[in-house]
Amino acid sequence: MSDPNLQNFINLSAALTGLAADLLAPALDPIKLPPLFLATAQQGMGTAAFSNLLTLYASVKDQTPAQIASAVLGSSDAQIAQGARSIMKLWLLGSWYQPYDQGNAHKGNVRVVSDQAYKESWAWKIAQSHPMGYSQYHFGYWNEQPPTLKQFTGVDAKEGQQP
Amino acid sequence: MSTLNTQNIETADVIVVGAGMAGSVMAYQLGLAGLKVLVLESGPAIPPNRSEYLERFYTAVLKAPESPYPPEQTEQTPAKQFAPRATIQDLITAGSDDPNKVHKSYLVQTGKQLFASTYERVGGGTMWHWMGTALRLLPNDFRMQSVYKVGVDWPISYDDLQTAYCRAEEEMGVSADVASQTYLGVTFPQGYQYSMHGIPPSLVDQGVGKAVDGTQYQGITLKVRQTPAGRNSQNDNGRRVCAGNTSCTPICPIQAKYDATVTMAKALDTGNVRILYQCVASKVQVDAHGVTGIDFIQYQNNGTQQNGTAQGKRYVIAAHAIETPKLLLNSTSPDRPNGVANSSGQVGKSLADHPVYLAWGLMPEGKPLFPFRGPLSTSGIEDMRDGPFRSQRAAWRIEIGNEGWNWSANDPYATVCDFIDGTNEGGANPDKKTLSGVELVRQLNSVLTRQFRLAFLIEQVEKDPDKALCRVERAKGFTDGLGLTRPQIAYELSDYTKEGFKQARLAATHIITKLMGATELTNLNPKLDPKAGAQTVFEYDHQNYAFYGAGHLMGTYRMGSDRRYSVVDKDQRSWDHPNLFLVGDGVFPSTGTANPTLTITALTFQAADVVASDLLKRTVQVQANQAWQGTGVQVNGHSWQLAVCTGGQWTANPGTGMVGAAGNPGLTAKPGYTLPGQAEGALIGRIGPSGAPFLVGNQAQLPRGQQGELQLCINDDLAGRYGAGLSDNRGSLSVEVRFGTV
Numbered sequence: 001m002s003d004p005n006l007q008n009f010i011n012l013s014a015a016l017t018g019l020a021a022d023l024l025a026p027a028l029d030p031i032k033l034p035p036l037f038l039a040t041a042q043q044g045m046g047t048a049a050f051s052n053l054l055t056l057y058a059s060v061k062d063q064t065p066a067q068i069a070s071a072v073l074g075s076s077d078a079q080i081a082q083g084a085r086s087i088m089k090l091w092l093l094g095s096w097y098q099p100y101d102q103g104n105a106h107k108g109n110v111r112v113v114s115d116q117a118y119k120e121s122w123a124w125k126i127a128q129s130h131p132m133g134y135s136q137y138h139f140g141y142w143n144e145q146p147p148t149l150k151q152f153t154g155v156d157a158k159e160g161q162q163p
Numbered sequence: 164m165s166t167l168n169t170q171n172i173e174t175a176d177v178i179v180v181g182a183g184m185a186g187s188v189m190a191y192q193l194g195l196a197g198l199k200v201l202v203l204e205s206g207p208a209i210p211p212n213r214s215e216y217l218e219r220f221y222t223a224v225l226k227a228p229e230s231p232y233p234p235e236q237t238e239q240t241p242a243k244q245f246a247p248r249a250t251i252q253d254l255i256t257a258g259s260d261d262p263n264k265v266h267k268s269y270l271v272q273t274g275k276q277l278f279a280s281t282y283e284r285v286g287g288g289t290m291w292h293w294m295g296t297a298l299r300l301l302p303n304d305f306r307m308q309s310v311y312k313v314g315v316d317w318p319i320s321y322d323d324l325q326t327a328y329c330r331a332e333e334e335m336g337v338s339a340d341v342a343s344q345t346y347l348g349v350t351f352p353q354g355y356q357y358s359m360h361g362i363p364p365s366l367v368d369q370g371v372g373k374a375v376d377g378t379q380y381q382g383i384t385l386k387v388r389q390t391p392a393g394r395n396s397q398n399d400n401g402r403r404v405c406a407g408n409t410s411c412t413p414i415c416p417i418q419a420k421y422d423a424t425v426t427m428a429k430a431l432d433t434g435n436v437r438i439l440y441q442c443v444a445s446k447v448q449v450d451a452h453g454v455t456g457i458d459f460i461q462y463q464n465n466g467t468q469q470n471g472t473a474q475g476k477r478y479v480i481a482a483h484a485i486e487t488p489k490l491l492l493n494s495t496s497p498d499r500p501n502g503v504a505n506s507s508g509q510v511g512k513s514l515a516d517h518p519v520y521l522a523w524g525l526m527p528e529g530k531p532l533f534p535f536r537g538p539l540s541t542s543g544i545e546d547m548r549d550g551p552f553r554s555q556r557a558a559w560r561i562e563i564g565n566e567g568w569n570w571s572a573n574d575p576y577a578t579v580c581d582f583i584d585g586t587n588e589g590g591a592n593p594d595k596k597t598l599s600g601v602e603l604v605r606q607l608n609s610v611l612t613r614q615f616r617l618a619f620l621i622e623q624v625e626k627d628p629d630k631a632l633c634r635v636e637r638a639k640g641f642t643d644g645l646g647l648t649r650p651q652i653a654y655e656l657s658d659y660t661k662e663g664f665k666q667a668r669l670a671a672t673h674i675i676t677k678l679m680g681a682t683e684l685t686n687l688n689p690k691l692d693p694k695a696g697a698q699t700v701f702e703y704d705h706q707n708y709a710f711y712g713a714g715h716l717m718g719t720y721r722m723g724s725d726r727r728y729s730v731v732d733k734d735q736r737s738w739d740h741p742n743l744f745l746v747g748d749g750v751f752p753s754t755g756t757a758n759p760t761l762t763i764t765a766l767t768f769q770a771a772d773v774v775a776s777d778l779l780k781r782t783v784q785v786q787a788n789q790a791w792q793g794t795g796v797q798v799n800g801h802s803w804q805l806a807v808c809t810g811g812q813w814t815a816n817p818g819t820g821m822v823g824a825a826g827n828p829g830l831t832a833k834p835g836y837t838l839p840g841q842a843e844g845a846l847i848g849r850i851g852p853s854g855a856p857f858l859v860g861n862q863a864q865l866p867r868g869q870q871g872e873l874q875l876c877i878n879d880d881l882a883g884r885y886g887a888g889l890s891d892n893r894g895s896l897s898v899e900v901r902f903g904t905v
Contacts, residue, residue, distance in 0.1 A: 015600065016600065017599070017600070017604070018599070018600040018601035018603055018605075019604065065599075065601075069599040073597070085583050085584060088583050088599065088603075089583060092575075092607075093575070093576055095576075097580070110224050111224060112221070112223065112224055115217075115218055115222055118221045118222065119221065123576075123607065124575065126575075126604055127535050127567070127575060127607075127608065127611035127612060128533060128536075128608070128612060129409075129535035129536050129611075130408075130409075130535075132226070132408065132409045132566065132569065133217070133220060133409070133410035133416050134221075135409065137406060139396065139404040139405055139406060139407070141407055142365040142407045142537025142538075142565065143363035143364060143365065143537075144366075145366070145533070146533055146536065149605075149608050153608075155601050155604045155605065156605075157608055157609070158608070158609050160529040161529060161605075161608065161612070162531070
């Protein structure tokens with residue numbers, strides 16, 4: 001897989017998840033989840049469908065994130081639309097949700113991609129927290145307010161949500 | 164698979180079956196006392212570190228309590244496994260319409276409801292995934308029949324267990340503040356302090372407390388209280404302080420939470436304890452005098468099996484409320500068709516749990532509680548654990564969760580998928596919105612930070628405790644991979660228990676909606692599928708209720724004061740076989756509402772004292788006319804030992820008459836006496852020739868922290884400073900030195 005594909009995969013993921021590309025794929029990245037996630041998505045969707053997804057993305061990539069999401073998630077190609085949803089879950093949950101029958105994998109099968117995928121999954125940060133079983137905080141932190149959503153994810157919380 | 168024919172005989176002073184909480188405390192106490200102990204553990208060894216367990220947990224899709232522990236449940240084939248266990252996966256199958264389900268579940272479930280709790284078979288036992296809650300039972304929990312005319316009384320009282328509770332809290336290292344735990348009759352010794360200060364409340368606790376504290380419900384004032392926890396708030400004991408991993412169950416990644424492997428390590432350090440792993444006790448052999456041996460099968464991962472027999476002077480079965488009765492019931496012989504220790508017929512009867520009513524809610528926008536942070540639970544509402552209502556319905560405690568809807572709805576997974584797919588499986592997306600981008604992040608943040616749940620741990624009481632509906636029996640025709648008959652479970656909650664659920668539902672709705680102003684998401688109408696057989700849903704008073712297991716396996720070999728209706732006596736000794744002890748939560752005659760581990764531990768300390776005293780207690784004669792006399796009893800500084808005067812009379816002053824071990828209350832010892840300031844003629848002790856003398860009197864706890872021989876002496880003028888000294892003294896005392904507490 002060449003670099004342009006990886007970059008397109010990361011940028012597509014950023015548009016779909018609302019998380020900045022440089023957070024999903026930091027410049028200095030000892031963990032290197034993006035290539036693992038690309039390979040996971042490609043295998044799960046099948047090479048052809050995955051290629052179709054990236055091709056569609058390439059054609060709309062200069063549009064706004066909302067337009068990109070609309071084009072991809074609303075695609076008349078069900079494999080593109082469902083595969084893109086699984087890629088969103090992959091980033092947020094660290095697990096691959098098989099979107100349709102493909103090879104030996106059946107729709108609805110779920111697997112945790114790796115221990116690192118679990119530990120780095122974004123749903124926990126969106127909850128202003130940490131994965132269960134992987135706290136990097138210190139005794140008593142739970143007694144006090146967490147850092148803001150923006151500090152965790154770069155996204156501002158809903159108005160009035162934070163106390 | 165092959166079976167080696169050599170019959171392996173293993174011997175020790177005491178044979179212990181099970182290396183969980185009770186087995187570890189028993190082995191440690193007996194090893195300290197100097198007894199040789201052999202532990203038979205059915206599962207694999209305690210690993211040198213927990214990284215392999217953690218890796219399995221991180222990569223498990225279903226992060227159920229069993230998920231970190233071996234063997235991995237890739238296939239549900241209990242008939243082929245050597246030491247299969249009850250799992251959440253089994254429970255899901257048992258409640259499904261899978262036509263083969265009876266062959267896939269280790270527990271063969273035949274009751275009206277499913278028994279919903281699980282356990283591990285691994286070195287260290289189910290303590291690996293206990294939550295750390297270290298509550299004491301309440302005084303009234305021990306006298307349900309006397310006070311409320313339901314259930315059965317214990318043969319011991321809260322006060323009888325006071326010192327043992329303190330020992331258990333010391334062994335586990337419990338973090339709590341005494342002031343927060345003094346309620347509903349719970350008392351502590353004067354000046355008592357827990358090992359470590361309490362765990363700070365989470366933001367969820369604070370939010371619930373703000374809404375609930377000081378309000379009245381059914382005449383009771385509610386208050387959110389800190390939960391005492393076997394979880395480090397300080398690192399004095401060499402283990403790390405809690406970092407709030409929010410995964411006490413299934414596994415604490417850093418062992419800030421106490422578990423039985425801590426105590427088992429100390430047991431092994433005594434040099435007197437050894438463990439045989441992957442070694443399943445298969446049959447208890449008895450004759451007219453007692454147990455003569457425990458047969459076992461040791462298995463290797465390659466399938467090789469070797470049979471053996473463990474022989475000792477005392478036998479302790481510490482395999483909890485399902486595996487212990489399984490072993491006893493499987494130990495049939497022509498003389499004992501109903502198994503071992505079962506003349507009462509009560510072995511396996513009155514299986515109990517704290518069936519859980521789970522309720523959950525969503526705070527209004529702008530009022531987040533920030534769950535998914537801190538230990539799984541740090542506080543509870545305990546004030547409704549006792550009251551006059553217990554003559555009518557089950558009591559409960561309310562555990563406040565710090566893990567959002569993880570238990571109730573598998574979040575964050577369910578809510579993330581709902582807002583991506585436009586579904587509403589988790590309940591937070593009733594409009595079935597499909598979101599992406601920053602809108603998705605904001606909505607997930609809003610929902611995930613506003614979640615909370617309350618778990619009501621409900622007391623389980625049988626309608627007729629002598630004809631219990633909840634039972635462990637032999638599953639005839641169903642065996643494990645070693646050919647041992649598996650446990651069959653009949654489980655059916657009584658109306659008394661179900662009424663507890665009804666009241667829990669009313670209280671939950673009151674707290675969630677009225678007090679907290681939140682939206683309740685509890686499933687108030689769970690489906691009861693008449694075709695699926697037994698389920699974790701029941702119907703009561705025209706409403707359906709779902710229940711969950713608490714992992715609290717209790718009953719099945721209860722203690723009592725009448726051998727016709729109980730399996731063990733107050734010392735946890737089998738009524739039928741005097742050299743057999745049954746320990747663990749199976750001895751509980753009633754469940755109360757406290758998570759059982761602390762009480763298991765306290766009771767095991769008491770049983771260990773009895774076992775050690777059986778084998779090591781010594782009676783010595785102490786002469787009035789001799790100075791310090793050795794007893795031959797070596798005190799190790801760690802065991803809890805007693806010196807008790809059992810008879811005799813003596814005098815330090817024949818002119819004032821004979822006295823007992825308390826001495827002459829009218830005469831105070833002067834300088835130069837054995838122990839100035841105490842009564843003349845009293846029994847005095849010291850540890851080693853240079854130890855500080857202490858008063859024994861009629862009985863005394865030997866001081867801990869000193870090592871050496873116990874020496875005893877009359878309180879008198881040792882050097883003859885004031886007259887005849889010891890030379891005119893008369894008489895002697897009998898003194899028994901044994902294990903235990905005053």
